Amino acid sequence: MKLDRIKQGLLMVSGALLLGTSQAAEQPNVVIIYGDDVGYGDVGAYGSRLIPTPNIDRLAAEGLRFTDGHSSAATCSPSRYSMLTGVHAFRDGVSILGPTAGLSVSTLDLTLPKLFRQAGYRTGIVGKWHLGLGENEGSLDWNGAVKPGPLEVGFDSSFLLPITNDRVPCVYVKNHYVVNLNPNDPLVVSRSLKEIRKVKGSTQYPDGRSNPEAMNVLKTEFRHNDTVIHGIGRNGYMAGGKSALWDDETMGDVLVEKAQAFLWEKSDKPFFLFFSTHDIHTPRMPAKRFCGTTTLSARGDAMVQFDWATGQIMKTLADMGVADDTIVIFSSDNGPVYQDAYVDGSKHRDEIGEVDRGHDASGIWRNGKYSIYEGGTRVPLIIRWPGRIQPGVSDALVNQIDFIASFASLLKIDLAEGVARDSRNTLDAFLGKSEQGLPFMIEEAMRDGRALRIGDWKFIAAKQTKAGAFIPAELYDLNCDPGELNNLMDEYPEKAAAMAKRLKELMEGKGVRYAE
Template identity: 45%
Template structure:
């Protein structure tokens, strides 16, 4: 564990510059290859929720098969411990904590991504790709006045580089419970307009708080406003009856739209961003998965998610395009078991450990907040196996820009590096450092993890998760202590000083390179 702390910051910055140069110097041959790109972005799936990462109480054979055909990363990270900021970082190549207004978005938020930014889909669109977004969005939609659910929903995914979208505007636990296709609510009857409020009830619709007898799934914390399909939601809604989704068919609907996009674009390079609803609350798996896991609806939702992965793999195989497709499977943040509904997910865990050997979960500064399942497959172009390289979802933009021969301007993707050598197994180290974002900021550099002091709560009893906030600095040797049980800040003040300086320098610079 002996390191030269005086040179740590310089090495980190030098590696960042080198990564940027690699992105600019990638050969034209790689750019000409233009493989398809499929990114399945699961929701609230923990590192320990898949059997290829050690889960024994639930089996994920399709995800395991994907991992066996590619690289399974044991040190792969979302940029944040919650959904909206992770999605923002993935699509923009910029850490979300650099921009105000990128916290968990309400269901009626305006689009939080600047339409002038060079996003991941826009960059690939310029490289000749068809670009599709299917599934959970939760990045806001509409202008500063907010979304017009009965009219054109612009700006939205199409204005940041997607050529097609079929999305859930926010999450399934927030209204409106409808799909949006391109720029309009799908299947909306103009004679039954939608009204949405996040401040007060609209119309005379019953609510979960006033009419709990109408609920088929009781609330454990919040989620007691509008009732849709017998489930209480966050926010109030009236109208749009013909456009409402059916919760037990969300996975089937989204998977169908994703496979349709692949089939419709099989003869041209395409990028599919497929953000699943599973395994976020409310968990209402389809009848074919109900009761099959033995772990309750959360376990059943994991089986349904694994089915989704299998369906996309089968589609690529049947079209004979799997070998020319980069397939990524990962999650937006770590796990949460009880996140607002009494669905017996806690009672039926049966020894299952969603975070694996790591500490914390969703919302947490500890590693389980951002260390997530992370698999990359590109047949014939990578070394199969397991990698401990430090990789982050924020690097997708820089990596695929390099792969497709696209030049990034100085202001583009300020925190995104070309990680293609790591993603293909040629580089076993990956990033020099990465910043994790929850209630505070943390930085991982080598075997060390430093969490900056914070005054937030140490524990969230509503979700039963350690948040990792502490008014004193925290330092962990995550190689020898992956569960972050022993804070060694007092024993290594020089490491604390160096990592605090590196974190501050990255914050002050406004970019990582």
């Protein structure tokens, strides 16, 4: 399997060498502001009444707001993988990655930052990574050079949460090194508590399973009660690195400062910044000044913090005098989740399933994160480019996986065959020049959940659960039934069969771009 991946990577490199850039290509700066678990209904411009988001709303008013914009998957690592590579994560076996995962993106493949760098841009990432680090599972020495990682897949600089804020290690990584790490307190990360307890000479942290009283800041219901850092249980085990630990409450400020520093860096090159915040992912610990700004507990308050961060990025671009020369994309990696492992007061439904807070983070769409239903991938998607994108609302079907092919078109770069093979050029839809969007689209969710969208029709493939239960296929007309409540399999058996056949062909094919 690994040999096949290497061979594929070599083909990508040889293909990438054939790419050409035209002198006539436009080169606007590009900033992607990427939320974590932000739902369609969490933004005022998309209908939220209980979370004030004036900065994001202004971005929507000045840009193009998509009503049918999607991440490629209903979970974090797969959607990030697809956006950066232009390849559906299920093709390469990428799912939610654990604390010891190796780099999931091949260093030989074309990526979104490599595309920009080839066009003469300087590229940077600030925030959540969650695509693995190091050569292989469990092989990384956190006390040396932390690589391969973002720098090896096309970013010139990086300041990372290496995994995510609910997983160890709870440290920042700048470029190749853990920030503020004391060599006398070596950092060790493992899936095994037994192995961590064998580590000598490094700080030992409480285990939340045997010492639940240590989780005195934020309780957890399940899974995330391994290592306790700052009174919060995390997924996975770590020892050492005490001097390098992040502060959860200042994380939002730190990431904004690092993003601003990248933007202000002197250069005669245009820039591409992937600003990948931790908001509003659990554990939610917004800065104290945001606590109590909503009636929706820490989840709502963290969304207010994210709106502030968005405003800070927009203000920086204006202060630099480049706001009109910059494409800003605002979106999320997947749909919303409420009290996910942590008991933070954001529980959304009462015991009989009634909405009890007056706020549905998915809007009118069904479910959210992890789910194959529409709320899993239909997320806020706003694109602003003054003078080039007419402000308004677009119903075009668009997907983040298509950023590579679309920006390649803008930059006048031809993608070689086999490169970013699921990414299609939808530049005209992204720029508001066309309402057509995608003719069809695959949706991906947990546990082999797969669906096909063709217009307003949505087919969800049958599957077998881990426990062996069979879940039959479903068919919905989203135009009449946005909540996906009325399964039309019996009413339209021929349409269902045709869509099932098409989905199977697309999943087994060499790439969606070659199947139109």
